[in-house]
Every structure is written in structure tokens, then in C-alpha cells.
Amino acid sequence: MIYFDNAATSWPKPEAVYLAMDSLMRNTGASPGRSGHLMSLTAARIIHETREALCELFNISDPSHVVFTSNATEALNLAIKGLLRPGDHAVTSSMEHNSVMRPLRALEKNGVDITVVKCASDGSLDPHDIEKAIRSNTKLIVLTHASNVVGTMLPVSEVGRIARGCSIPLVIDAAQSAGCYPIDVETMNIDLLAFSGHKSLFGPQGTGGLYIRQGIESRLEPLKYGGTGSYSEHEDQPNFLPDKYESGTPNTVGLAGLGAGVRFVMQEGLTNIKKKEQRLTKLLLDGLASIPGVTCYGNGDPARRVAIVSFNISGMLPSEVALQLEEDFRIMCRPGLQCSPAAHKTLGTFPQGTVRLSPGHFNSSHDVERTLEAVKQIARRAR
Ligand SMILES: Cc1ncc(COP(=O)(O)O)c(C=O)c1O
Numbered sequence: 001m002i003y004f005d006n007a008a009t010s011w012p013k014p015e016a017v018y019l020a021m022d023s024l025m026r027n028t029g030a031s032p033g034r035s036g037h038l039m040s041l042t043a044a045r046i047i048h049e050t051r052e053a054l055c056e057l058f059n060i061s062d063p064s065h066v067v068f069t070s071n072a073t074e075a076l077n078l079a080i081k082g083l084l085r086p087g088d089h090a091v092t093s094s095m096e097h098n099s100v101m102r103p104l105r106a107l108e109k110n111g112v113d114i115t116v117v118k119c120a121s122d123g124s125l126d127p128h129d130i131e132k133a134i135r136s137n138t139k140l141i142v143l144t145h146a147s148n149v150v151g152t153m154l155p156v157s158e159v160g161r162i163a164r165g166c167s168i169p170l171v172i173d174a175a176q177s178a179g180c181y182p183i184d185v186e187t188m189n190i191d192l193l194a195f196s197g198h199k200s201l202f203g204p205q206g207t208g209g210l211y212i213r214q215g216i217e218s219r220l221e222p223l224k225y226g227g228t229g230s231y232s233e234h235e236d237q238p239n240f241l242p243d244k245y246e247s248g249t250p251n252t253v254g255l256a257g258l259g260a261g262v263r264f265v266m267q268e269g270l271t272n273i274k275k276k277e278q279r280l281t282k283l284l285l286d287g288l289a290s291i292p293g294v295t296c297y298g299n300g301d302p303a304r305r306v307a308i309v310s311f312n313i314s315g316m317l318p319s320e321v322a323l324q325l326e327e328d329f330r331i332m333c334r335p336g337l338q339c340s341p342a343a344h345k346t347l348g349t350f351p352q353g354t355v356r357l358s359p360g361h362f363n364s365s366h367d368v369e370r371t372l373e374a375v376k377q378i379a380r381r382a383r
Contacts, residue, residue, distance in 0.1 A: 001330045001331075002330065002331045002370060002371060003360075004331060004332060004333045004358055004367070004371065005333055005356075005358060006199065006307070006358045006360030006363075007199065007307075007338075007356065007358035008334055009198045010199050010200060010202055010360050010361075011360075013204070013261065014202055014264040016261075016263070016264055017202055017203065017260045018257075020256045020259065021204065021253050021257040024043070024253045024257075028043050028046065028252075028256075029043075029253070030043050031252075032047050032250065032252055033229040033230070034249075046255070047068070047255050047256075047259075048063065049259050050068075050259030051063035051064075051066045051242075053262040053263055054211075054262055057178075057179075057183070057266060058178075058183050058193060059183075059185055059186050059187075060211055062214065064240070064241045065211060065214060065241055066209055066210075066242065067209055067210045067211075067212060067246055068208070068250060068255060069209055070206050070251065071196055071197075071207070072099060072174075072194050072195055072208045073099040074208060074223070075194035076099045076103060076142075076171070076194045077099075077223055078220075078222070078223045078245060079171045079192040079194055079210055079220070080100070080171065081106075081223065082222065082223065083140050083169060083171075083216075083220055084107050084112045084139060084140055085112070086110055086111030086112060087111060087112075087137065088112050088138075088139040088140070089112070089113040089138045090112060090113070090115070090138070090139065090141070090142065091114075091115045091117060091130055091133045091134060091142075092104060092115070092116055092142045093116065093117050093119055093125050093143055093144065094116050094118045094119045094343070094346045095144055095147045095152070095340075095346055096116075096142075096173070096340070096342055097148055097175065097339055097340050097343075098341070099339070100142055100144065101341075104142070113137075115133040116342065117133050119346050120346075121346065121348060122152060122299040123147045123298050123343065123346060124152055124154075125155060125159075127155045127158035127159050130162060131162045134168065139169070140168065140169055140171060141159060141163050141168055141170050142170075142172075142173065143156065143171070143172060144176070145172050145173060145174045145177040145183070146174075146176040146177040146181065146306040146308070147176070147305075148175065148176050148308065148338055148339070149308070149310050149338050149340050149347065149356065150305065150309075150343075150347065151281070151298060151305035151306040151309065152299055152304065153305060156188050157187070157189070160188045160189030160190060164189040169191040169213075170189060170190055171191065172188075172193050172194065174193055174194060175196045176200075176306050177200075177306060178193075178200060179199065179201040179261075179273070180200040180270070180273055180274055180277055180306055181270075181274060185211055185213070190211070190213075191212075191213040192210060192211065192213065193210065194210050195208060196208045197209065197254070197258040197261070200265070200273075201258060201261045202262075202265065203254060203255075203258030203260075203262075204254045205254075206254045207254040207255060207258045210245070212241065217241055220245075222247070223245070224248070225237045225247055227248065228243040228246060229243075268361070277307035277360070279302075280307060280363060280367075280368055281305065281306075282302040283365055283368045283372075284359070284368050284371070285300060285302065285309060287368065287372035288309065288311050288372065291372070291375055292379065292383070293314045294311055294313055294375065295311060295312050296309065296311045297312075297347050298310060307358060307359050307360065308358045309357045309358070310347075310355065310356050311354060311357075312349070312354055312355065313355075313378060313382055314379075314382070315383075316382050317335075317352060318335035318352060318353050318354055319336065321335065321355045321375075321378060322355055325355075325378070328374070329374040331371055331374055333356060333357050333358075334356045335355050335356070336353040337351070338353065
């Protein structure tokens, strides 16, 4: 079996992730920050260590400014719905996932204006187009770091400079880049960074988070209110981070796994992870380009994309290709629109979508070669 669906969620996980979660459940399964006993304190320490590891990875100075959520979607909802008010204007790109588009479209019905800046047909974005879209009431720019359809990187640093120059908060959707591409919230001028814990950071499903730059919290409304274990004498939500945004018993077992995943990324080295994924991406792109009847999308330079490759076979639906890949060759991939209709309209692949192959750190060049052979056979049958 070949798992090429790492852009949805990574699998397998590093051994240390399984061990950390097993140990947490067996030995430290108490509620963190709620009680003063040893098990509760140990659980709180494990969560804090996960915050610290993420700070090291993203160059964040204060761990309390990393807020945990159940996935990138919740983090994006917190950032977008927490900052925008009726009468505000927000700018985004035409390569966004529905986890950005849907909260924006929901706010549009309540009086928020949205500009969707058109990207080129390879998914790339000219940062000046973002600059041109800014108005006097622009209160947010939200952008994906890497497309989940074709892996194309958007110019986050350039847009970061523009946003900072205009004092507009910049939200980055790092669901596809966190853990496989360098992110420095300081040098890239990122104000809010939403990430999945369960993709390239190797945590389990149900983990994610949002970095919130110092000062933004005074304008950012929580998504949820409730018990935090702190200031229990008050009925009002605490005003300090992370408690302001972390009500309810957290996913301690998941966050133990996420901590182990982030430490694995740092031990392996982000540069090495990126290099390996780029090598597999190049092999896939070159191989697919040589198969008659196959069309690949996105830019052809593996250095400017994460390990996500989208293609179609002429005369076949993406779902038919995916079915044959699984049934005849035991290759797992993701066909269709991948929750990103806007991106597919940009690429010219709407409404049928594409077949998406997303190799991960645990795949090998042998997996790529077997997949290329499978695509070759399916394309030959289709002719
Ligand atoms: C670009 C992008 N943004 C957001 C999300 C949502 O991530 P999550 O599943 O962690 O909510 C995904 C997931 O595929 C994604 O690819």
C-alpha cells in the first residue's frame, strides 16, 4: 500500500508520537491546569512543552501566544471571525481553501466586504495585486502559504511587508507548510499563523493552533467561552493568553503527540525534510510530464512548491483515476476539488477537479516509481 494523501493528514506518524500518546494516556491522563496534584501539573507541563517546541520552530518569543485548537479550520475561524466586524474589508487570494473562504463568505452576509485577488493559472500570486486591493477600511489580509491543490507557495514575506507597512493584520494559513517549509513569524511579518497539527507536524488528528502576535489579542474576540481552570471566581472570560482562547478541557493526549511530532521535525531538520519532499516532487512532476495523456498543474519548479502534485488523465474523471489507483495498485490519493473550488477555478480545473498525490516524509522514490508506472498503465488503458 502506498499512502499519497499526506496533504489531508500525514500517515504514518513517527514512532515517538505513538509512544508519547500511549504514555500520556497510561500515566498522565489527568486534566491539565485544573487541579494542583502531580498528574494535573505533569499534563500541563507536557502541553507547555508543546507550545515551547512550536515557538522554536516558528521563532515565536512567548509560548502563551500559541493557542491550541482542534485543527487549522478552527484556528482560521478564530482569526477571521474574531477580527472582522460589519463595515470592515478583507483581502484574500483565489487559491484559498474553504477553511478561509467559508468564514469570509459567512461574514460577507453580515456586512463585511471581501476582495478575492486573482492568482495566475499556475496558482502564483503577484504581491502588488494584494497591495492594489487594500482600502481605507481593510482590516485583514488572509493568505494561504502553500496551495493544497498544487503546492504553489504564495509570497508571504512580500505581502507581510505590505501588510505591516499599512498596519493591517496578516493571517497566514500554514496548514500545508508548517513542518515542511521554514516559517519565521518575525522576519515574515506574520501577525496570526494558523496551522494543522496533524499534517507535516506529525501530530494526531484533532490538533492545530493559532499564533497571535502580542497586541492583536486586544481586538481578537474568542470563538468560545467557558472554564479555563484559571480565575474561577470570575464569570467573565479571562483576558490573558492562552486562556482567553482555550476554554474547556484540552486534547492533552493529542498535544502530547503533537509535541513529539514537532520535536521529530526539529531532529530530522526542516532543511532535510524539505529537500527530501522536493526530490520526490521533482520525480513525480518529471515522470508525469512524460506520460502521454497526462496534464499536470501548478508551477514546474519543485523549489517553489510543497510536496503536492495535481494531474488529470485525458478522457477520465479524477474519481475514476483514483478508484483504479486504489483498486488495481493500492495507491491512496485524493481526487476532486480538495475543498478548494476557488483554487480549481483559478487553475481551470473546476468543476471536475484533479487527482492529487501528496507524498510525505515517510515515502520513498520507489513509491513514486510504482505510482508513475500505475498512472502510465491507467493512461494507456484510457487511450
Ligand atoms: C490550505 C489548507 N487550509 C486549511 C485546511 C484545514 O485544515 P484542518 O483539516 O487542520 O482543519 C487544509 C486542510 O486540508 C488546507 O489544506
